[in-house]
Amino acid sequence: MDVTLSVNGVRRTASVEPRITLADVLRDELGLTGTHVGCEHGVCGACTVLLAGRSVRSCLLFAVQAAGQEVTTVEGLAAADGTLHPLQKAFHDAHGLQCGFCTPGFLMAARELLDENPSPTESEVRTWLSGNLCRCTGYQYIVDAVLLAAERMRGAP
């Protein structure tokens, strides 16, 4: 089936079988390998993307189901000139990543949180991100990074 999506503001079309998940289409058909595939059954959160502005597991959605909708991936976070999104900058500054495998999922989940709640408490950040697994950091620096990004984004004019 032909599937047309708007990915990071660009209209893209792929020809895929219905059984192919959105995650696999993004990576294998559209070359957007920033979205990582971890557990492939909705537990690890590495494949989190935004669908119409809301976070979803792209491994639990068939690409055909996303037809005609707006998808935002980690590649859509930074500005066109390469300037990092405040969340990306904060993850860098606060040491919020080590191996980086889980990072795109954390960034997209955190992006939805800050869109909805610009001033989350530490507890709210932890609860919100509880669906994303990280095997390196112990989470502390990820939480710090999200709080730092929130602070900087609130301070921005």
Next chain:
Amino acid sequence: MKPAAFEYLAPRSVEEAVALLAERGEDAKVIAGGQSLVPMMAFRLATPAALVDLNGVSELDHARVDRDTLVLGATARHRSVQELAGLRERCAMVAEAVGLIGHPPIRNRGTAGGSIAHADPAAEWPALLLALDGEVDAMGPGGRRTIAAADLFQTYFTTALAPDEILTEVRLQLPAGAVGSAFVEVAQRHGDFAVAGAGALMIVADDGSVADARLVLIGVRDTAVRSVAAETILRGASPTDPVLDDATNAIRSEIDPVSDVHGSSAYRRRVAIAVARRAVTLARDRAHAAVA
């Protein structure tokens, strides 16, 4: 793993969906949020020959409170329920239970109707349906019928829905008056399936006695359980701590938890009684606050 191949069908109306499902037979499955079905397909525990996707059926996409009834179309997301204005004040049990379902990306996609049709004994929606005298509408080739919560859940992942029927709407009755309610779980991590969970609701009369009480439990046997024993003890009684102890201890005879990697049957039994006590206590205290 990757799901096995299937035929994808995207009807635009309930009638079309029912016809497609009937035509494809028992090898076809209905998909709404897909947050339980797609993992099962990834593990190839489910290998449907065809999927009938309800997401394009706009008449199923509604969530609202009509007077005392919470009305949810088959594709109403958990998230849409969380966003209903005033729901927490109206029935804390529902708001708290929905907040305990998975994580934000799961709640953005998963549906109440799907959770009820899937009938996982550890899931929240079947318990809410039982607690709040709920019912569902099912549409099949023979037409529409309404199934009461008490007649719906049969055993693990099994409901009274026929293979050619589609759950189209869920309705829960939200009690009014001096009502307090709560939903409490113990889980390994926030958002995981609970080791055990309990929802409680209490209405207190002017004389301080219990006018009505509901207690439901999840993760403790083959379906969600509404505790007749506990509710019988509570109704008409003065809701003192000893009465709450008696009521929550009475669930022992109604639960039969299994042992698994997260805990033995005996441990789950103790957790179930503990979460039931916490939920009933919260419901009582909130009902008293509603009177004051």
